[in-house]
Amino acid sequence: xxxxxxxxxxxxxxxxxxxxxxxxxxxxxxxxxxxxxxxxxxxxxxxxxxxxxxxxxxxxxxxxxxxxxxxxxxxxxxxxxxxxxxxxxxxxxxxxxxxxxxxxxxxxxxxxxxxxxxxxxxxxxxxxxxxxxxxxxxxxx
Amino acid sequence: xxxxxxxxxxxxxxxxxxxxxxxxxxxxxxxxxxxxxxxxxxxxxxxxxxxxxxxxxxxxxxxxxxxxxxxxxxxxxxxxxxxxxxxxxxxxxxxxxxxxxxxxxxxxxxxxxxxxxxxxxxxxxxxxxxxxxxxxxxxxxxxxxxxxxxxxxxxxxxxxxxxxxxxxxxxxxxxxxxxxxxxxxxxxxxxxxxxxxxxxxxxxxxxxxxxxxxxxxxxxxxxxxxxxxxxxxxxxxxxxxxxxxxxxxxxxxxxxxxxxxxxxxxxxxxxxxxxxxxxxxxxxxxxxxxxxxxxxxxxxxxxxxxxxxxxxxxxxxxxxxxxxxxxxxxxxxxxxxxxxxxxxxxxxxxxxxxxxxxxxxxxxxxxxxxxxxxxxxxxxxxxxxxxxxxxxxxxxxxxxxxxxxxxxxxxxxxxxxxxxxxxxxxxxxxxxxx
Numbered sequence: 177x178x179x180x181x182x183x184x185x186x187x188x189x190x191x192x193x194x195x196x197x198x199x200x201x202x203x204x205x206x207x208x209x210x211x212x213x214x215x216x217x218x219x220x221x222x223x224x225x226x227x228x229x230x231x232x233x234x235x236x237x238x239x240x241x242x243x244x245x246x247x248x249x250x251x252x253x254x255x256x257x258x259x260x261x262x263x264x265x266x267x268x269x270x271x272x273x274x275x276x277x278x279x280x281x282x283x284x285x286x287x288x289x290x291x292x293x294x295x296x297x298x299x300x301x302x303x304x305x306x307x308x309x310x311x312x313x314x315x316x317x
Numbered sequence: 318x319x320x321x322x323x324x325x326x327x328x329x330x331x332x333x334x335x336x337x338x339x340x341x342x343x344x345x346x347x348x349x350x351x352x353x354x355x356x357x358x359x360x361x362x363x364x365x366x367x368x369x370x371x372x373x374x375x376x377x378x379x380x381x382x383x384x385x386x387x388x389x390x391x392x393x394x395x396x397x398x399x400x401x402x403x404x405x406x407x408x409x410x411x412x413x414x415x416x417x418x419x420x421x422x423x424x425x426x427x428x429x430x431x432x433x434x435x436x437x438x439x440x441x442x443x444x445x446x447x448x449x450x451x452x453x454x455x456x457x458x459x460x461x462x463x464x465x466x467x468x469x470x471x472x473x474x475x476x477x478x479x480x481x482x483x484x485x486x487x488x489x490x491x492x493x494x495x496x497x498x499x500x501x502x503x504x505x506x507x508x509x510x511x512x513x514x515x516x517x518x519x520x521x522x523x524x525x526x527x528x529x530x531x532x533x534x535x536x537x538x539x540x541x542x543x544x545x546x547x548x549x550x551x552x553x554x555x556x557x558x559x560x561x562x563x564x565x566x567x568x569x570x571x572x573x574x575x576x577x578x579x580x581x582x583x584x585x586x587x588x589x590x591x592x593x594x595x596x597x598x599x600x601x602x603x604x605x606x607x608x609x610x611x612x613x614x615x616x617x618x619x620x621x622x623x624x625x626x627x628x629x630x631x632x633x634x635x636x637x638x639x640x641x642x643x644x645x646x647x648x649x650x651x652x653x654x655x656x657x658x659x660x661x662x663x664x665x666x667x668x669x670x671x672x673x674x675x676x677x678x679x680x681x682x683x684x685x686x687x688x689x690x691x692x693x694x695x696x697x698x699x700x701x702x703x704x705x706x707x708x709x710x711x712x713x714x715x716x717x718x719x720x721x722x723x724x725x726x727x728x729x730x731x732x733x734x735x736x737x738x739x740x741x742x743x744x745x746x747x748x749x750x751x
Contacts, residue, residue, distance in 0.1 A: 183700040185693050187729045213702045217709065218728050220702055239732050241693050245700040274701065292700075 177300070177312045178246035180228040181290065185241040186212070186219040196221065196240060203234045208316050209290055211277035224249070224279065224290060224316055246296060249279060249316060251309035252287045259289065262308055269302040271295050279316075321437040321469065322430060325576045326631045330624075333632060337579055338371035340604035345369045345378070348610055351396040354385060355612065375579060375602060376590050380613045386416040386555065395419050395609050402608050407455040408554045408653065415455075418554050419608040425464065427605055431560035431574045432465025438565040438572075438629065439523045439548050441495055443470035446520075448488055450498035450506075451528070453477040457558030458528055458651075462497040465560065471495070478502065481509050488519060495523045499651035500531035500539065500547075504683040507542025521545040527552065527559055529651040530639070530748075535683050549638065555614055556601045562636050567628045570635030577605045580636060581613070582622055585643040596621045598643050599636065617643045647744065649678055650685045652722040656743045659689060662715045668708065669696020675734045676724075679747040687724040689716065692731045 186192050193212075200207060209224040225231045228244055235242045252258045266273065272294045279288035288311060293299035303310055320326045328336070346366040348355045358379040359366070368374065385394060395402060402419040420428065441447070447466035451458030453475050466473040474491050476484060478498070484506060487493070496503065503526050510516050521543055527550035539547045551571050552559035561578055562571035573580050578601050582591045585598040599620040603610045618639035626632060647654045656676060663672045673692040678685060689712075697708050709726050717723035734742075 181700075183698075185698050185705075185728070185730070187693070187733070188727065189729070192730075215702055215706060217726075218705065220700065220705070222700070239730050241695055241698045241731060243695075243698055243700060 177310055178296065179224060179249050179290075179311065179313050179316055181245045181247045181292075182223050182225060182228055182231055182235075183243050183245055184221040184223065184235060186221050188216075188218050193219075193221065195238070196235065199234050199238055200225065200231060203230065205231050205234065209277060209279040209288075211275070211290070213275065222275075222277070222290075226316070245292070248291045248293070248296060248299060248303070249311035250289050250291050250303060251281070251283065251311065252289055254281075254285050254287045258287065262289075262303070262306075265302055265306045265308070266293065266299055269298060271299050271302065319437055320631075321434040326434060326572075326633065328576070328632055330632050333575060334372055336576060337604060338373075340576075341372060341375065341579065341602065342366075342369050344602075344604050344606075344610055345612065348396055348612065352394055352610075354389060354394060355379075355381075372579065375581065375613070378602075378612050380588065380600070380615055381611050382615050383416065383555065383617070386418075391417040392419065394611075397421055397607055404460075405455075406457045406460070406554055406558065408457070416554070418457075421607040424557075424606055424608050427577060428461060428557050428560060429464040429468035431557065431563075431577065432461055433468040434572075434574065435525065435548070435550060435560060435563035436465055436469050436471065436495070438563065438631075439525065439546070440566065441469065441471060441523055445469075445471040445495050445523075446474060446491060446493045447471050447495040447497060448474040448476060448484075448491070448493035450476055450478055450484055450496060450502060451559075457552065457554045458497075458499075461552065461558040461560055462525065466495070481506060482513075485510055485513060485515065488521070489515060492520050494520050495525065496521055496543065496545065497525045499528050500526040500535055501529060501650050501684050503539045503543065503547070504535060507539055508682070511542060516542070516544060519544060524548065525550050525559075525563075529648045529685075538683060551636070551639075553616060555609075555611060556603055556616075557606070561601070565627060565629040565631060569627065570623050570637055572627070572631050572633040572635055573622075575633045578603055580622060580634060582620060585615075585617075585619075593624055594621055596640065599639065617646065619643060645744065647676070647678060647746065649687045650722055652720060654687075654720055654722065658719055659716065662719050663691065663712065666712055666715050669694045670708070670712065671731070673731075673734050674743070675745065676743060677745045677747070685748070687722065688727055689724040690727045690729045690734060692734055693728045694731060 206226040213220045274292045276291045281288035349366040407415040449462045453459030524547040548564045552561040562573040581600045582597040591597045599616045660672045675690045677688045
């Protein structure tokens with residue numbers, strides 16, 4: 177089960193990020209997780225929000241390009257070695273991670289990671305086989 | 318005081334005018350016979366070659382334009398059979414298609430003489446070592462300087478452009494006394510020399526810099542950093558190449574080699590000839606050129622002329638440093654760039670790239686900084702940074718191969734490039750050169 181992530185193009189100009197985040201605030205969109213990939217010339221802001229479709233249309237209105245991508249949100253045991261075990265399973269299946277970032281988890285004793293693999297479906301199967309919990313859209317509202 | 322061709326360089330103006338008139342009549346006659354476009358334009362206004370007898374008749378003649386070179390590409394405007402063309406040179410045009418010019422043996426000799434005049438005027442001689450750091454190739458800069466150096470019996474060092482460290486090492490090892498390159502490259506060489514701490518090992522005395530606009534401030538800095546005296550040279554391929562005009566030792570405007578080229582200043586809108594000292598578009602007529610001659614060629618450079626006799630004894634008119642263009646051509650690091658070329662490249666790259674762009678030119682530390690902003694689109698945006706970087710790179714590379722100069726490409730938000738009255742402002746030139 178995948179969740180929808182919104183990837184947003186952020187041009188390298190003063191105030192752009194604030195611009196985007198404020199537009200979410202003004203429209204009552206809650207950001208659940210966020211990560212920025214930056215290069216010298218531009219950035220890609222990746223967010224998990226409570227209402228992807230609304231976020232996308234808000235951005236479109238202010239002339240900002242975004243795209244939705246399927247990602248996995250994975251429950252990790254909140255202890256030393258928790259993440260390492262998950263990554264080991266994925267790596268052994270010959271799947272590579274493109275990027276990942278952390279998430280606020282409401283489940284006690286669990287951390288939540290957003291994970292983008294080069295083979296998302298393969299990664300999902302591997303995780304399920306190892307009994308690792310995957311969050312669905314309902315879990316992130 | 319010394320001249321290369323004293324008879325011509327110091328010819329009394331009346332005599333010079335007489336000579337120009339004879340040469341003009343000769344040129345008009347042979348062009349009428351050999352160049353179809355010129356004959357058509359003469360016939361259209363009912364002018365016969367025999368109607369042109371002196372320089373006074375020049376204003377009756379039709380103008381010629383850069384577009385002509387594209388329309389008759391490659392050899393359609395040459396006035397001699399191709400067997401008499403010894404060399405061709407080329408430069409960029411507005412649409413990415415280059416323009417071609419051709420030279421006979423005689424043309425090459427006269428060109429070398431023009432450059433030689435400048436070398437002699439700036440104190441060079443057969444003991445000089447001339448490092449030619451202009452590109453040696455289809456660009457006229459390199460070969461113009463090279464042939465001029467050989468003409469006066471100096472030693473040419475035809476290193477061409479690029480590889481700054483090696484340029485400097487060669488300068489030191491070979492004992493270069495004269496440097497020919499663009500002013501911005503001279504500046505860059507100067508900065509590198511400072512970093513390397515080798516200024517005291519240089520033997521440079523004279524620098525001949527041209528092909529792009531530069532300021533007095535830059536001149537002082539170049540002189541300081543390279544320990545030489547910096548002179549300005551002007552030229553364009555359509556007329557000949559570097560050496561159409563040059564500064565003498567008094568540096569008070571550039572002497573036009575008037576026994577070969579007649580300059581006029583016109584009102585770019587009406588075509589009317591303007592008086593001495595007035596600013597307008599510079600127009601040239603080549604009166605000795607055999608291979609590719611032009612009559613009243615519109616340079617698009619905004620300039621003025623000064624006919625007062627110079628302290629150096631030369632009688633040839635002096636032109637001021639051009640102060641801009643009547644078209645949208647930009648000169649960036651010595652390279653001619655037309656905004657339309659960028660649009661064409663963006664359309665060619667495809668993949669959802671919109672031809673919405675803005676050129677931003679600035680001068681930082683005396684070097685031109687060239688940036689092109691391109692609007693991002695839904696089609697090219699992807700979640701992965703690498704994909705976007707790849708597109709950015711492919712735009713940069715396509716621009717570099719078309720323009721001959723690589724800008725920094727910056728992707729911006731769609732519709733963020735300013736549009737006024739439906740027309741986007743394509744160029745922001747922050748360089749202050751006036």
